[in-house]
Amino acid sequence: MAEFEPKVVAFCCHYCAYSAADLAGSLRLEYPANVRIVKLMCTGRVDASHLLKAFEAGADAVLVAGCEEGDCHFREGNIKAKRRVGYARKLLREAGLEGERLEMFNLGASDAHKFAAAVNEMTERARKLGPNPLRISREHRAKSIEQRAKRTRAPGTRAPEKPNERS
Amino acid sequence: MIVAERKPFTEIKEMLSGYRKILILGCGTCVSVCMAGGEKEVEILASQIRMAFEKENREIEIKEATIQRQCDREFIETIRKMAGEYEAVLSLACGAGVQFVAELLAPLLILPGLNTRFIGVAEAEGVWSERCRACGDCVLSETAGICPVTICAKSLLNGPCGGTRDGKCEVDKDKDCAWTLIYRRLQEGGKLEKMRKIHPPKKHGVRIYPQRQVNEEFKKEVKSEK
Numbered sequence A: 001m002a003e004f005e006p007k008v009v010a011f012c013c014h015y016c017a018y019s020a021a022d023l024a025g026s027l028r029l030e031y032p033a034n035v036r037i038v039k040l041m042c043t044g045r046v047d048a049s050h051l052l053k054a055f056e057a058g059a060d061a062v063l064v065a066g067c068e069e070g071d072c073h074f075r076e077g078n079i080k081a082k083r084r085v086g087y088a089r090k091l092l093r094e095a096g097l098e099g100e101r102l103e104m105f106n107l108g109a110s111d112a113h114k115f116a117a118a119v120n121e122m123t124e125r126a127r128k129l130g131p132n133p134l135r136i137s138r139e140h141r142a143k144s145i146e147q148r149a150k151r152t153r154a155p156g157t158r159a160p161e162k163p164n165e166r167s
Numbered sequence B: 001m002i003v004a005e006r007k008p009f010t011e012i013k014e015m016l017s018g019y020r021k022i023l024i025l026g027c028g029t030c031v032s033v034c035m036a037g038g039e040k041e042v043e044i045l046a047s048q049i050r051m052a053f054e055k056e057n058r059e060i061e062i063k064e065a066t067i068q069r070q071c072d073r074e075f076i077e078t079i080r081k082m083a084g085e086y087e088a089v090l091s092l093a094c095g096a097g098v099q100f101v102a103e104l105l106a107p108l109l110i111l112p113g114l115n116t117r118f119i120g121v122a123e124a125e126g127v128w129s130e131r132c133r134a135c136g137d138c139v140l141s142e143t144a145g146i147c148p149v150t151i152c153a154k155s156l157l158n159g160p161c162g163g164t165r166d167g168k169c170e171v172d173k174d175k176d177c178a179w180t181l182i183y184r185r186l187q188e189g190g191k192l193e194k195m196r197k198i199h200p201p202k203k204h205g206v207r208i209y210p211q212r213q214v215n216e217e218f219k220k221e222v223k224s225e226k
């Protein structure tokens, strides 16, 4: 498979992981620019449906980053998140995606290096696994629709709507 | 509440083959509480199905909706029109809900997304257990609030049997003997004399399937707007 730049979504808690990400930026640590951070008050807010939707939207890897165990600002939000990440992995596998694309990390507010390492690790994993299979089939379908449209479209008409529009 | 669990994903996927436009219908009462068929489970299942189908380059359009109860006419009526726009409804209610939706929305096809298991309680977070078999002739007043019909492996009304050992059941050594539990609780409550009572055979005649209950005072003919 050709090299590609994986898209990583990171669900970060406000108190630790997000601060660590912020610090990583201030320290000018190097980590892939393709990470999209979703800030939450606590990783306890993360639900399996959020994680699945990130993959549905095309993420190649998703990480949930909360405080160290025992350090959660809301006592046990990160422990709950860890269990939900495990559950979401099972759901992902059922749907035909690799569970390894999803991982939970624990880090402190000053662990900028750990944050960068987590993002790097998930990017590496995605690179090994290849793009999210949904992206592959989407591209494939978009191509075939385009080809079909080219064959059938009357001159001057609009291109068809994108596939996979959610109802 | 009615406790149910979601059918294996592969079975659901198989059930949906041939459909391209479906409605996933959750139930906002029992199965929401046991985390099998509520709004959140609808959302998760829809997401899974979309991903699985997309990966296989199969097209499917999914609408997600949840009504308060699928065993009540008034809630089903609210989705009648909308449901008509879909080829099938994947219901995440208990078997009763699935059937009532099927009856009211016939000939629309209704598919069950759950396996209905029992009438039970939420014992702890994430743990549910059976408590009642709906026998129609409740004996809990005599058994310290522990149901021998459900908890005793042999549903004995006059237990324990000779197989009880160290408070466990001979049928399954991991399970508590219902009659030992009953004995202990009666003893704690100072009502041990209840153990002496011989219970007559159960009125099995009250179980005529399918059961029906009519409350004349409240009865009112309903017509559904087809």
Ligand code: SF4
Pocket: B002, B027, B028, B029, B030, B031, B068, B069, B070, B071, B072, B093, B094, B095, B096, B097, B098
């Ligand atoms: S349809 Fe079943 S699960 Fe839903 S409220 Fe009625 S009994 Fe409970």
Ligand code: SF4
Pocket: B131, B132, B133, B134, B135, B136, B137, B138, B139, B140, B147, B148, B149, B150
């Ligand atoms: S005796 Fe047991 S099964 Fe019968 S109604 Fe009472 S609790 Fe339910």
